[in-house]
Amino acid sequence: MKLDIEQYRMVKEALHERANLLEIAPHLSAPLPIMLPVYKWWQLPYYWVGIKLYDLVAGSNCLKSSYVLSKSRALEHFPMLQKDKLVGAIVYYDGQHNDARMNLAIALTAARYGAATANYMEVVSLLKKTDPQTGKVRVSGARCKDVLTGQEFDVRAKCVINATGPFTDSVRKMDDKDAAAICQPSAGVHIVMPGYYSPESMGLLDPATSDGRVIFFLPWQKMTIAGTTDTPTDVTPHPIPSEEDINFILNEVRNYLSCDVEVRRGDVLAAWSGIRPLVTDPKSADTQSISRNHVVDISESGLITIAGGKWTTYRSMAEDTINAAIKTHNLKAGPSRTVGLFLQGGKDWSPTLYIRLVQDYGLESEVAQHLAATYGDKAFEVAKMASVTGKRWPIVGVRLVSEFPYIEAEVKYGIKEYACTAVDMISRRTRLAFLNVQAAEEALPRIVELMGRELNWDDHKKQEQLETARKFLYYEMGYKSRSEQLTDRSEISLLPSDIDRYKKRFHKFDADKKGFITIVDVQRVLESINVQMDENTLHEILNEVDLNKNGQVELNEFLQLMSAIQKGRVSGSRLAILMKTAEENLDRRVPIPVDRSCGGL
Numbered sequence: 180m181k182l183d184i185e186q187y188r189m190v191k192e193a194l195h196e197r198a199n200l201l202e203i204a205p206h207l208s209a210p211l212p213i214m215l216p217v218y219k220w221w222q223l224p225y226y227w228v229g230i231k232l233y234d235l236v237a238g239s240n241c242l243k244s245s246y247v248l249s250k251s252r253a254l255e256h257f258p259m260l261q262k263d264k265l266v267g268a269i270v271y272y273d274g275q276h277n278d279a280r281m282n283l284a285i286a287l288t289a290a291r292y293g294a295a296t297a298n299y300m301e302v303v304s305l306l307k308k309t310d311p312q313t314g315k316v317r318v319s320g321a322r323c324k325d326v327l328t329g330q331e332f333d334v335r336a337k338c339v340i341n342a343t344g345p346f347t348d349s350v351r352k353m354d355d356k357d358a359a360a361i362c363q364p365s366a367g368v369h370i371v372m373p374g375y376y377s378p379e380s381m382g383l384l385d386p387a388t389s390d391g392r393v394i395f396f397l398p399w400q401k402m403t404i405a406g407t408t409d410t411p412t413d414v415t416p417h418p419i420p421s422e423e424d425i426n427f428i429l430n431e432v433r434n435y436l437s438c439d440v441e442v443r444r445g446d447v448l449a450a451w452s453g454i455r456p457l458v459t460d461p462k463s464a465d466t467q468s469i470s471r472n473h474v475v476d477i478s479e480s481g482l483i484t485i486a487g488g489k490w491t492t493y494r495s496m497a498e499d500t501i502n503a504a505i506k507t508h509n510l511k512a513g514p515s516r517t518v519g520l521f522l523q524g525g526k527d528w529s530p531t532l533y534i535r536l537v538q539d540y541g542l543e544s545e546v547a548q549h550l551a552a553t554y555g556d557k558a559f560e561v562a563k564m565a566s567v568t569g570k571r572w573p574i575v576g577v578r579l580v581s582e583f584p585y586i587e588a589e590v591k592y593g594i595k596e597y598a599c600t601a602v603d604m605i606s607r608r609t610r611l612a613f614l615n616v617q618a619a620e621e622a623l624p625r626i627v628e629l630m631g632r633e634l635n636w637d638d639h640k641k642q643e644q645l646e647t648a649r650k651f652l653y654y655e656m657g658y659k660s661r662s663e664q665l666t667d668r669s670e671i672s673l674l675p676s677d678i679d680r681y682k683k684r685f686h687k688f689d690a691d692k693k694g695f696i697t698i699v700d701v702q703r704v705l706e707s708i709n710v711q712m713d714e715n716t717l718h719e720i721l722n723e724v725d726l727n728k729n730g731q732v733e734l735n736e737f738l739q740l741m742s743a744i745q746k747g748r749v750s751g752s753r754l755a756i757l758m759k760t761a762e763e764n765l766d767r768r769v770p771i772p773v774d775r776s777c778g779g780l
Contacts, residue, residue: 524555
């Protein structure tokens with residue numbers, strides 16, 4: 180076995196930075212046990228040795244020691260696991276965090292220490308001037324554009340740092356149009372599924388999928404996140420998840436879950452594609468090979484570029500970059516103080532902080548836990564802004580959508596955290612868009628209304644924000660791909676017996692044999708079984724299945740729905756569940772004939 184010193188140093192650095200991240204943002208990050216299921220006996224010692232070496236390299240930064248599980252214990256911890264041929268499992272510990280909130284916490288902490296931060300700011304070009312001492316042309320600032328207003332202005336600086344991820348090369352070419360590209364962007368698709376697909380406190384990793392890629396399957400925000408793919412892509416500010424990638428992840432998930440668990444396409448609640456800025460080192464002899472570490476590059480004009488790396492090592496990447504800036508531009512600075520420096524919300528956070536939120540403000544326990552885990556010790560500021568519910572309990576904290584713990588006060592507080600658009604709010608201040616696109620769309624009108632009050636938006640601006648956010652959900656968060664699972668072109672693939680059964684159910688609502696049902700038909704049936712539902716909700720329910728948008732659900736559309744449900748392409752259809760429940764209630768109310776009850780009394 181050849182010892183790879185570079186790889187060893189990179190892993191050692193990452194483990195040190197992981198420990199630091201868990202220390203400085205304890206509310207946003209936590210250790211997570213991850214299981215590697217083993218289906219061949221020879222793999223057990225092979226994986227065990229590798230994981231134990233990982234523990235050894237971690238040293239004092241090891242979160243918890245890895246361990247081996249028998250087949251029965253593995254199934255006890257992960258009951259939905261495929262049990263056939265399973266011989267055991269190995270569990271190791273890694274860290275997990277709320278990435279969007281972590282990014283925001285870093286920016287807010289920097290602002291607290293004197294950094295000038297700006298949101299929605301685009302670099303149009305780089306400014307240059309000739310150094311009078313050397314006669315060389317140096318980068319001296321940037322021409323910037325406020326994306327929201329279109330206003331442009333210059334920012335002068337002694338040093339300019341290019342830390343733009345997948346957009347690295349576009350800024351490098353502003354400096355030197357002949358600069359060689361160093362970024363090789365790769366798209367990684369993730370999907371979110373209901374929480375019942377994984378245990379609440381254990382993830383799963385498959386290190387060798389059918390095509391050699393790594394797939395993970397983790398509990399996240401009380402849901403299950405699965406990914407990822409690795410596909411070359413073009414750089415775009417609006418990456419879109421493909422149906423092919425979504426189905427690849429689903430197929431890999433099926434390989435590891437019990438046949439008792441039906442993995443359905445309709446259970447994909449959100450899907451998105453991120454762009455990894457993989458880079459080559461321009462100073463390396465092999466300029467084609469991907470650098471496994473981050474790269475700090477200094478151009479002839481003094482532009483400093485930091486690229487590559489990964490989330491865990493962001494702090495050491497920043498330290499290396501600043502050190503390069505100090506050396507190159509003769510800047511005055513003391514030693515780095517970021518190791519152990521608490522990020523926004525972390526200093527006075529504790530695991531029991533949420534209890535004070537419940538006791539002092541009358542918040543629901545679930546909402547209080549969410550606020551504590553999202554804002555840390557700043558959760559009290561959000562709680563102070565919470566609206567009274569008018570109920571006996573909870574006293575304050577009106578939810579944006581019923582099944583998630585996000586409250587209206589977070590919208591007001593989010594504006595203090597530089598939120599400028601509705602997309603900011605549903606994706607980067609709350610995580611609604613990443614957890615359930617339909618829930619995010621449901622919350623949008625109220626979010627826009629609240630933001631409009633705070634930011635003085637007129638009706639035109641509100642409508643513009645609504646449309647932009649819906650477009651974001653439709654294309655970038657998988658709503659389009661989800662909605663295409665049921666269209667007016669969907670095939671009906673049902674057995675004759677199933678078609679008869681669903682026709683009978685449909686005709687209990689379509690009593691007049693019109694061939695379609697309307698809100699009036701549904702209301703009539705619901706009233707007969709003493710169920711009340713407001714007209715707006717009924718309209719939404721029927722609209723989900725009204726494929727040709729003519730204001731009614733036809734028999735063919737209902738059969739298309741039931742066929743899509745059987746195939747697993749659609750799940751959680753409110754109309755299907757409502758009609759089945761109503762049918763069962765109606766059947767129970769049918770009077771028993773005398774000749775079927777032994778004559779009666």
